Amino acid sequence: MFSLITAYLLVWTGLLLYVVRLGAQQRRLAQSVDALRRQLQRPEAAAPAPHHSVFSRKGALT
Amino acid sequence: MNRLKNRRPRGAALVDILAAAAVATAILAILFVAPTEATMGLAQRIVYVHVAMAWLGLAGFLVMATTAAIYLARRDLAWDQWSQSAAELGWLASSLTLATGSLWAHATWNTWWTWDPRLMTSFILWAVYCGYLLVRGSLEEPHLRARLAAVLAITGVLDVPLVIMATRWFRGIHPVAPKMDPAMHGVLLLSVAGFTAFFALLLVRRRAQLRLDGLLADIDAGGVWTAECGADETHPTPHTLPFTLHLEE
Numbered sequence: 001m002f003s004l005i006t007a008y009l010l011v012w013t014g015l016l017l018y019v020v021r022l023g024a025q026q027r028r029l030a031q032s033v034d035a036l037r038r039q040l041q042r043p044e045a046a047a048p049a050p051h052h053s054v055f056s057r058k059g060a061l062t
Numbered sequence: 063m064n065r066l067k068n069r070r071p072r073g074a075a076l077v078d079i080l081a082a083a084a085v086a087t088a089i090l091a092i093l094f095v096a097p098t099e100a101t102m103g104l105a106q107r108i109v110y111v112h113v114a115m116a117w118l119g120l121a122g123f124l125v126m127a128t129t130a131a132i133y134l135a136r137r138d139l140a141w142d143q144w145s146q147s148a149a150e151l152g153w154l155a156s157s158l159t160l161a162t163g164s165l166w167a168h169a170t171w172n173t174w175w176t177w178d179p180r181l182m183t184s185f186i187l188w189a190v191y192c193g194y195l196l197v198r199g200s201l202e203e204p205h206l207r208a209r210l211a212a213v214l215a216i217t218g219v220l221d222v223p224l225v226i227m228a229t230r231w232f233r234g235i236h237p238v239a240p241k242m243d244p245a246m247h248g249v250l251l252l253s254v255a256g257f258t259a260f261f262a263l264l265l266v267r268r269r270a271q272l273r274l275d276g277l278l279a280d281i282d283a284g285g286v287w288t289a290e291c292g293a294d295e296t297h298p299t300p301h302t303l304p305f306t307l308h309l310e311e
Contacts (some may be wrong), residue, residue, distance in 0.1 A: 003169040007108040007162040011115065013156050013259075022264065025271055026224075033280050 076269040081263040088114075088249075088256030097251040105169035110164040110250055114257040115155045117185070119260070120222055122152020123187060123264075126194070127219035130212035142208035143272040145215060146198060147265050153191040155261070160188055171235065179232035190218035204276070 092110045099106035125148035133141035163181070164174050173180065193213050201207035224231075229238040242250065 001106055003165040004104045004107055007111060007165045010161050010165075011111050012159050014154055015134070018264065022267060022271070029271060029274050029278070036278070036281065059162055 077263060078294060081259045084256040084259040085258075087252040091249045093253050095245060097171070097243055099246075103132060105166065108162055108166045108169070110253040111257075112159060112166055113250060114254045115158040115162060115188070117254055118257060118261050119152055119156035119159050119184075119191075120225060121186065122148045122155055122261075123191070123222055126152055126277075127215045127222075130208075130215040133208055134212050137205070139204055139208060142204070143269050143276065144265075145208075145211065146272060147268040149191060149194050149198070149215070150268060151212075151261050151265055153195060156184070156188040156191050159184060162246065176233035176235065178236050179228040180225065180234055180236035183221060183228045187218070187221050187225055188220060189311060190214070194218065241299075247295055 066090070090108060090111075096107060096110065098104060126145050129141045129144040129148065134146060163184070167176065168174050194211055197214055198207055198211050201210065228234065229236050
């Protein structure tokens, strides 16, 4: 009985941890996309950007 | 133009529900349908998750190696993303195979571990998974990382037939393919199918994350990109990713 319960607990804990990690990663990505979207919506984003900007090479959005 | 789209893929909810239902059905069948084995008792029920995890560990390696080979042929990082996703899930399945197998061994053989050929080849498979993920974690340049990881995956896949055939080719104590009650066999198949559906869903989700991560890294690196947002778009949710971003030459 101990082996059975431990085996199933291990499997579900492993899967749960993976899904939680996936969720955390998803939230991080959603925040990055949100930040990018805010940056795109700013009027000054259309102006030539400094070299460290994410759009520095093009300098403008089309 | 509206290139930064925020749409939930069609049928995503249905796929989630189907995968959850498949695992739930498998669990219910393991608990209430599978008969209790006469000599091993309740410990025999470990086999329903152990076999499912072992299958997923091997399948994950095959997916990882196949997509790695396609990456080497095409040099397209999309295939490397599939490879990484399969490796992560395969490592998880392989780890759980060893853990549940060890618990099963303790209940039946009265030992946590023995150097049986099947156990040894399964351990090697897990070690290759670990090596693959360590190599990936230690390199920054995407194509160099993908190339080295692909070579490791393709070399390591040679262990897969050894794991499968170990009980037939070499003498050991691991069961070959024991005859089972039809009800037990049915539950085992259901468990394998249920967990496979769930892992397939996780594989697709993880790959979507890696794809978006790659796109954001490209933008951060200062590539020439164009993207636009619609005014009516809502906050992104896990189901709305990945976005479609277009590279402008």
